[in-house]
Amino acid sequence: MMVGPDKVDLKVVLLGREYSGKTALAHRYLLQKFNPHMNYQTTVGAAYGARKFEVDKQTIFMGLWDTAGSERYECMSHVYYHGAWAALVCFELIDRESWLRARHWANEVMTRGDEGCKIYLIGTKADLVTEPGTPRKIEYATAKSYADDIRAKYIETSSKTGQNVEEMYCMIAEDYVADMAKKTKGEN
Amino acid sequence: MSRITKSKTIKIDESVLLCKNGCGFYGYPAWKGYCSKCWREVFSKESQQHDAAKQKRGVQPFGRRQSPQPAPVDAFSKFEEKKKVQSEKRKQTVRSIFKKSPQNTLQEPMAEKSVRKVSAEIQQIGEEFADFLKSLRKPEAALDASKQLKYFIEKIQGMPDSPVEDLSESVVNFYQSLSDRIHSKSIYKGLSQESVDLLMDYAEKYLLIRLYRVLFCPLTTDDEDKDLAIQTRIRSLHWINVHLLDAQIDEQQGNVAELIEKAITSIIEMDTMKAPQQKLECIVRCSKSIFECLRVSKGAPASADEFLPALIYVVLKANPPFLQSNIQFITRFANPNRLMSGEAGYYFTNLCCVVSFIENLNADSLSMPQDEFDRYMSGEAVPHDPTKQYSCEGLRLMHQNLSSLGELRSQLECLMAEALQLQQDNVDFKENFKREIGAVMLRTPLVLKPRKVKVNIDEEEDSDVSSRLPPPLMPEVVGVGGILSQPMISCNTQSSDFNESNNNGHSPDPVEFGEFSSHDNPL
Numbered sequence: 001m002m003v004g005p006d007k008v009d010l011k012v013v014l015l016g017r018e019y020s021g022k023t024a025l026a027h028r029y030l031l032q033k034f035n036p037h038m039n040y041q042t043t044v045g046a047a048y049g050a051r052k053f054e055v056d057k058q059t060i061f062m063g064l065w066d067t068a069g070s071e072r073y074e075c076m077s078h079v080y081y082h083g084a085w086a087a088l089v090c091f092e093l094i095d096r097e098s099w100l101r102a103r104h105w106a107n108e109v110m111t112r113g114d115e116g117c118k119i120y121l122i123g124t125k126a127d128l129v130t131e132p133g134t135p136r137k138i139e140y141a142t143a144k145s146y147a148d149d150i151r152a153k154y155i156e157t158s159s160k161t162g163q164n165v166e167e168m169y170c171m172i173a174e175d176y177v178a179d180m181a182k183k184t185k186g187e188n
Numbered sequence: 189m190s191r192i193t194k195s196k197t198i199k200i201d202e203s204v205l206l207c208k209n210g211c212g213f214y215g216y217p218a219w220k221g222y223c224s225k226c227w228r229e230v231f232s233k234e235s236q237q238h239d240a241a242k243q244k245r246g247v248q249p250f251g252r253r254q255s256p257q258p259a260p261v262d263a264f265s266k267f268e269e270k271k272k273v274q275s276e277k278r279k280q281t282v283r284s285i286f287k288k289s290p291q292n293t294l295q296e297p298m299a300e301k302s303v304r305k306v307s308a309e310i311q312q313i314g315e316e317f318a319d320f321l322k323s324l325r326k327p328e329a330a331l332d333a334s335k336q337l338k339y340f341i342e343k344i345q346g347m348p349d350s351p352v353e354d355l356s357e358s359v360v361n362f363y364q365s366l367s368d369r370i371h372s373k374s375i376y377k378g379l380s381q382e383s384v385d386l387l388m389d390y391a392e393k394y395l396l397i398r399l400y401r402v403l404f405c406p407l408t409t410d411d412e413d414k415d416l417a418i419q420t421r422i423r424s425l426h427w428i429n430v431h432l433l434d435a436q437i438d439e440q441q442g443n444v445a446e447l448i449e450k451a452i453t454s455i456i457e458m459d460t461m462k463a464p465q466q467k468l469e470c471i472v473r474c475s476k477s478i479f480e481c482l483r484v485s486k487g488a489p490a491s492a493d494e495f496l497p498a499l500i501y502v503v504l505k506a507n508p509p510f511l512q513s514n515i516q517f518i519t520r521f522a523n524p525n526r527l528m529s530g531e532a533g534y535y536f537t538n539l540c541c542v543v544s545f546i547e548n549l550n551a552d553s554l555s556m557p558q559d560e561f562d563r564y565m566s567g568e569a570v571p572h573d574p575t576k577q578y579s580c581e582g583l584r585l586m587h588q589n590l591s592s593l594g595e596l597r598s599q600l601e602c603l604m605a606e607a608l609q610l611q612q613d614n615v616d617f618k619e620n621f622k623r624e625i626g627a628v629m630l631r632t633p634l635v636l637k638p639r640k641v642k643v644n645i646d647e648e649e650d651s652d653v654s655s656r657l658p659p660p661l662m663p664e665v666v667g668v669g670g671i672l673s674q675p676m677i678s679c680n681t682q683s684s685d686f687n688e689s690n691n692n693g694h695s696p697d698p699v700e701f702g703e704f705s706s707h708d709n710p711l
Contacts, residue, residue: 011533019493046490066492
């Protein structure tokens with residue numbers, strides 16, 4: 001599954017507050033599974049990963065960059081999304097604070113990121129919403145309308161159940177291929 | 189001096205690191221142990237004395253000659269440095285000293301050597317590249333590629349004083365044009381994507397190793413000042429520990445301390461490498477060690493949230509030489525594709541972030557009050573480190589060694605006990621064996637039987653033995669008795685033969701056989 005470090009077509013950056021589910025998404029990406037006991041034997045770290053996707057008979061390699069979410073390092077985060085094709089801005093569906101941070105990140109990417117950097121708004125921990133004690137704090141409509149405002153896509157995922165995770169990555173890969181096709185068409 | 193620093197660093201004669209002129213800046217082997225400013229001064233004096241023709245290659249003629257400065261200056265500068273060391277007692281991490289000092293202490297021979305070493309490096313990469321081109325089995329393509337490279341290297345060498353931005357641009361453009369050329373020219377057709385990638389890789393490596401002197405920390409830039417600035421900055425932040433950074437490194441645990449040292453070594457090694465690929469490899473190696481160490485510390489793989497603080501800690505502890513120059517070199521001249529994506533690019537980006545974090549670090553970034561930060565910076569106070577049980581690194585090491593020695597001792601004792609047990613078992617086995625054999629011997633005593641004598645059938649007729657034999661069988665008689673009686677004799681002889689040869693063995697009943705034998709050998 002892992003590919004050589006030099007052969008990567010697109011770079012996707014994970015942004016979001018600490019513990020906003022970024023790491024679990026990255027783990028899912030690398031291992032295509034989620035282990036609730038955090039017992040990952042196969043990988044030493046999950047900050048970077050590259051995976052192969054097949055879209056319309058095209059093979060693309062997607063590199064996923066996890067970033068440190070602490071506010072302490074916020075001033076340097078633009079270095080990470082420099083050159084990224086897409087930014088996955090994560091927030092917890094059950095935490096209002098992380099939602100506000102996510103909106104901040106999205107703004108950051110729009111103002112400081114590369115031109116044309118796609119934004120995907122990701123609501124994480126969707127499995128917790130149905131559980132007692134952890135009520136949903138951000139309604140689907142709220143997030144969706146914000147996403148529409150900033151011309152981003154909005155997806156709700158759960159790394160625990162795997163809900164929408166693979167779909168999300170595949171969608172990104174498809175969007176990328178479509179985007180490239182559009183670009184080459186434009187050039188011609 | 190704070191106790192913390194003492195625990196982490198050792199005192200060294202810093203004169204070996206400083207500029208020979210004693211100006212307080214760091215010297216560099218390539219400049220014969222001067223800092224760049226003093227070197228430029230000395231060099232300009234030199235060049236005035238000698239005719240212009242020899243100046244072309246800068247370091248080359250300079251390296252061959254002994255310094256024109258008379259010895260007193262040298263002695264004086266050393267004296268100055270000593271004074272400085274005593275008054276300031278500035279410190280360096282252990283590793284950077286180990287790396288740097290041999291180059292400087294053996295100043296004169298090493299300067300010569302480093303010139304040779306560089307050429308050896310160029311030679312090596314040249315050979316590797318040539319081998320690779322040969323393996324392509326496309327002589328035209330190989331010729332074209334090496335021509336392009338040669339032409340470009342000459343071009344860059346011809347413009348040593350141009351601004352570094354221009355140089356960077358030309359190098360990056362060269363990668364692009366070479367790549368375009370490979371993809372469009374017919375002589376390159378038929379090469380697999382893999383070979384093309386390798387070709388580009390080799391071209392980059394070869395180019396930058398050849399031009400390293402010109403492109404690394406060029407005199408036209410302020411890279412060196414930045415190097416010194418970050419070095420001083422890191423030194424002033426020596427008091428920062430893992431807790432202030434929220435780095436989840438537990439140095440008391442397992443081989444974490446060892447892994448941290450490995451990471452530190454890797455990041456320091458970066459400066460000794462020439463090609464950006466090799467430098468990036470060092471960064472990747474360092475990062476992998478950090479991930480491993482975080483995994484050991486917290487028992488689960490780490491994420492970026494934990495990795496960045498740990499990398500900051502490692503960089504602060506390592507204080508890698510020429511950090512800015514190396515980062516700039518990679519940023520300017522490495523193939524941009526490499527840095528934009530890919531694993532090496534990821535870790536490199538992290539390193540850049542770490543450097544910018546260290547540069548901008550203030551009380552806020554450590555979430556502490558300004559006055560507390562100031563007190564630490566001025567050395568008035570030392571932050572409390574709950575995990576630090578030992579006031580000095582030596583003590584910690586000693587304790588660690590003692591515990592591992594204790595472990596070894598218990599292992600040895602265990603081994604000894606097992607060896608004794610084995611010895612005892614051996615003795616017991618021997619005894620048992622002997623007893624068993626004795627028992628068997630008792631049960632089946634050795635009985636020697638008289639040798640059998642061959643019976644001469646012809647003789648028998650004369651003797652009275654024949655009278656005792658049963659009467660000869662009559663051929664006419666066909667009956668049970670007659671048939672049986674003859675085989676009986678032969679059977680008896682056979683079994684007695686068998687019996688004799690087995691006499692020394694454990695025959696179950698010697699008496700029975702004795703009967704047989706007595707039967708056969710009447711006399």
